[in-house]
Amino acid sequence: MFDTLSDRLATTFKNLRGKGRLSPQDIDDTLRAIRQALLEADVSLQAVRPFIAAVRERAEGAEVSKALNPAQQIIKIVNEELVAILGGETRRLRFAKNPPTVIMLAGLQGAGKTTLAGKLARWLKSEGHTPILVAADLQRPNAVTQLQVVGERAGVPVFAPEPGNGVGNPVKVAKDSIDFAKTKLHDVVIVDTAGRLGIDAELMKQAADIRDAVSPDEVLFVVDAMIGQDAVITAQAFMDGVGFDGVVLTKLDGDARGGAALSVRQVTGKPVMFASSGEKLEDFDVFHPERMAGRILD
Numbered sequence: 001m002f003d004t005l006s007d008r009l010a011t012t013f014k015n016l017r018g019k020g021r022l023s024p025q026d027i028d029d030t031l032r033a034i035r036q037a038l039l040e041a042d043v044s045l046q047a048v049r050p051f052i053a054a055v056r057e058r059a060e061g062a063e064v065s066k067a068l069n070p071a072q073q074i075i076k077i078v079n080e081e082l083v084a085i086l087g088g089e090t091r092r093l094r095f096a097k098n099p100p101t102v103i104m105l106a107g108l109q110g111a112g113k114t115t116l117a118g119k120l121a122r123w124l125k126s127e128g129h130t131p132i133l134v135a136a137d138l139q140r141p142n143a144v145t146q147l148q149v150v151g152e153r154a155g156v157p158v159f160a161p162e163p164g165n166g167v168g169n170p171v172k173v174a175k176d177s178i179d180f181a182k183t184k185l186h187d188v189v190i191v192d193t194a195g196r197l198g199i200d201a202e203l204m205k206q207a208a209d210i211r212d213a214v215s216p217d218e219v220l221f222v223v224d225a226m227i228g229q230d231a232v233i234t235a236q237a238f239m240d241g242v243g244f245d246g247v248v249l250t251k252l253d254g255d256a257r258g259g260a261a262l263s264v265r266q267v268t269g270k271p272v273m274f275a276s277s278g279e280k281l282e283d284f285d286v287f288h289p290e291r292m293a294g295r296i297l298d
């Protein structure tokens, strides 16, 4: 991930090495190169603009440090602004005061929701929670079975519609799952919802109906990082149609450019909370802006 961006930035910074002080021209050239590198990494212009403006302001300002040479100073500023654009600090899950905590997953079909549901459940279990997975994706014939397989791998029970009861009604299934969790003392409910191949009104309405029925503590928007800037467009549509509290980036293992990771926070105002980077349930972590920025600049 970030392969080209890292290389491009490293070359840009190398050109500054050995300079005693930076002329306005040096700063202009450097910022132009950084801007270009970000755009080529498929970072949204809405994120690039404020990023460059912030770096410029600080680079041109009187941030004179005796300990750092000009190249190091620029790298420090870029690093700090990358951390900022990635969300600053890790945003942790908020748990309900009165369990169960309800986490709803929303996103397009194929984004990696079901896989993510299993990863999240496994991780929560390892943190001492007693989650259940809820099969509220009744759109795809295979979705319930797929979630059951994932649940088995994660060692977490799956709440699914009984034949003849709630079949075809994801809102009822989601609602019933909360009562089930209360009775069986599960402290976290993870609701997997249906996705479609594209953004459509019916999908948004169903997700919004489920949201209204279960009043989630966290709605997580799950998005495939490999779609780059399209992730931002999709995020905006879900923001308008359903609303969400945080983002989960999936398939980071296949994303060489990093555009989605660097854009989505700035464009939606919502933090990236988790990162998914493979097909195995262990390929999952809390999203750490500082570590991510470190990977770009290492």
Ligand code: GDP
Residues within 6 Å of the ligand: 107, 108, 109, 110, 111, 112, 113, 114, 115, 116, 195, 250, 251, 252, 253, 254, 276, 277, 278, 279, 283
């Ligand atoms: P859903 O339709 O949103 O529920 O998506 P799925 O969970 O079914 O995932 C769609 C495909 O992407 C499946 O083949 C998954 O194995 C794969 N997948 C999910 N997450 C990741 C990931 O982080 N990395 C990779 N390489 N593949 C993933």
